Amino acid sequence: MTEQPMVRFENVSKRYGTLTVLDELNLEIARGEKVSVIGPSGSGKTTVLRMLMTLETINDGVIWVEGEPLTHMKKNGKLVPADLAHIRRIRAKIGMVFQSFNLFPHMTAMANCIEAPMTVLGMKRAEAEARAAELLDLVGLSQKKDHYPSQLSGGQQQRVAIARALAMRPKIMLFDEVTSALDPELVGEVLQVIRQIGREHDLTMLMVTHQMGFAKEFSDRVCFFYQGKICEQGPPGELFGAPKNERTRQFLHAVLEAG
Amino acid sequence: MIWDWSFTLEILPVLAQAAVVSVEATLISFVLAATLGLVLAVVRIAVPRTGWTISVLVELIRSTPLLIQIFFIYFVFPKFGLVLDAFTAGVLAIGIHYAAYCSEVYRAGFDNIHRGQWEASIALNLSAWTTFRDIIIPQAIPPIVPALGNYLVALFKETPLLSAIAVMELMQTAKIIGSDTFRYTEPITLVGLFFLAMSLVSAALIRALERLLNRRTVR
Numbered sequence A: 001m002t003e004q005p006m007v008r009f010e011n012v013s014k015r016y017g018t019l020t021v022l023d024e025l026n027l028e029i030a031r032g033e034k035v036s037v038i039g040p041s042g043s044g045k046t047t048v049l050r051m052l053m054t055l056e057t058i059n060d061g062v063i064w065v066e067g068e069p070l071t072h073m074k075k076n077g078k079l080v081p082a083d084l085a086h087i088r089r090i091r092a093k094i095g096m097v098f099q100s101f102n103l104f105p106h107m108t109a110m111a112n113c114i115e116a117p118m119t120v121l122g123m124k125r126a127e128a129e130a131r132a133a134e135l136l137d138l139v140g141l142s143q144k145k146d147h148y149p150s151q152l153s154g155g156q157q158q159r160v161a162i163a164r165a166l167a168m169r170p171k172i173m174l175f176d177e178v179t180s181a182l183d184p185e186l187v188g189e190v191l192q193v194i195r196q197i198g199r200e201h202d203l204t205m206l207m208v209t210h211q212m213g214f215a216k217e218f219s220d221r222v223c224f225f226y227q228g229k230i231c232e233q234g235p236p237g238e239l240f241g242a243p244k245n246e247r248t249r250q251f252l253h254a255v256l257e258a259g
Numbered sequence B: 001m002i003w004d005w006s007f008t009l010e011i012l013p014v015l016a017q018a019a020v021v022s023v024e025a026t027l028i029s030f031v032l033a034a035t036l037g038l039v040l041a042v043v044r045i046a047v048p049r050t051g052w053t054i055s056v057l058v059e060l061i062r063s064t065p066l067l068i069q070i071f072f073i074y075f076v077f078p079k080f081g082l083v084l085d086a087f088t089a090g091v092l093a094i095g096i097h098y099a100a101y102c103s104e105v106y107r108a109g110f111d112n113i114h115r116g117q118w119e120a121s122i123a124l125n126l127s128a129w130t131t132f133r134d135i136i137i138p139q140a141i142p143p144i145v146p147a148l149g150n151y152l153v154a155l156f157k158e159t160p161l162l163s164a165i166a167v168m169e170l171m172q173t174a175k176i177i178g179s180d181t182f183r184y185t186e187p188i189t190l191v192g193l194f195f196l197a198m199s200l201v202s203a204a205l206i207r208a209l210e211r212l213l214n215r216r217t218v219r
Helices: A045-052 A084-091 A109-119 A125-138 A154-166 A184-200 A212-218 A236-241 A246-258 B005-046 B048-062 B066-080 B086-111 B115-123 B128-165 B170-181 B185-216
Strands: A007-016 A019-029 A034-038 A060-065 A072-075 A078-081 A094-097 A172-176 A204-208 A221-226 A229-234
Touching: A007 A045, A019 A045, A019 A060, A019 A229, A034 A045, A034 A212, A045 A172, A045 A204, A094 A154, A094 B115, A109 A125, A109 A154, A109 B128, A125 A154, A125 A184, A154 A184, A184 A204, A184 A212, A212 A236, A212 A246, A221 A236, A221 A246, A229 A236, A229 A246, B005 B048, B005 B086, B005 B128, B005 B170, B005 B185, B048 B086, B066 B086, B066 B128, B086 B128, B115 B128, B128 B170, B128 B185, B170 B185
Parallel strands: A034 A204, A034 A221, A094 A172, A172 A204
Antiparallel strands: A007 A019, A007 A060, A072 A078, A221 A229
């Protein structure tokens, strides 16, 4: 018997009124796998992450995390929509980093990193601070732990956001265009941190990105989304080197042209 | 003589005692208004299906005169078995009335919080209670302190309405002095001056608090 996939989207659809954002998505992600999601804007790629983080509800289908349903729960042998307690239990396995950082502006870098471990995991302050200090060190910001987000550069804020997400010890990390809001010279430091986490931790990673170079070098698999469907997927070497689909070719051509 | 200084000095201690009642009524009803207003605003977001009921309630309270609400609680509630003394009934009425206004102020404060703050709270798996207590309320309050402060001053200036149910606050005391001595000039003027002074002092305190909060909230 093969190992359970870490994440499985099973016929998942998302609609806003008559607009179908995702159309019967089927996607499996293995434990420890690094998957990049690329595609034109409006192709539904960010929605995939937001649904997995339960920031968006889904209209059809089931999302599974480690063999357990996230959006549903089993009741008398049937799957019914999950209640909040169930969602929170499964959601604890997932962390997310946002395009706009979303740090808590009234808290220092350290306070941002210990808030959830203390209130959700029930850690003691000393334990949470020790763990946060390690993580801030990992992202290269141990000197900035008492700074407020407004006193940090965009790249530093995003690195704090990564440390904050890791502090909850997720098994799955979601990165939603995490370098898109950054000045070009700050992109490198954030990607470097993600690279390092990918190497040192056995995390499953799913990222939406416009950094084709990074996607190519870092991921095990790249999925190209187009109009709410996975148009083409495969190892980065294949997808970037010899795309089979015409849409993929057009998209990559346009992106590389601009780059 | 229009203004009698010796009479002024004579009634001053009596009015000062009444002023304490006015200030007490103000503080208690404002604490009630600020707390109940916050509860209404939080419940409205946390339990969406209460939204309609709370809207109607707030609109009802804001669209009827405070004096009627005071009378209602003092004279009509006893018909349903709830008998309150004048001070309690008055403070309750003012508190509830201003809670309706305060809840709208809080709501505006919550609306101004960026959606990303809520989403980060979900991604970190914070409970709804923790999200409000640690993330949303601390960010929402500082910008609305001036608006809440305005309501504190406005509420204070409405406490003379309590004289209508014979609470021995400033206005009622001044009226009694007037009817006893047939001199209204000094007591009514003094009451006016007292309200002026207190309003100016409160406004200054609120500005100071605002500055303090702005300094502490690094954005």
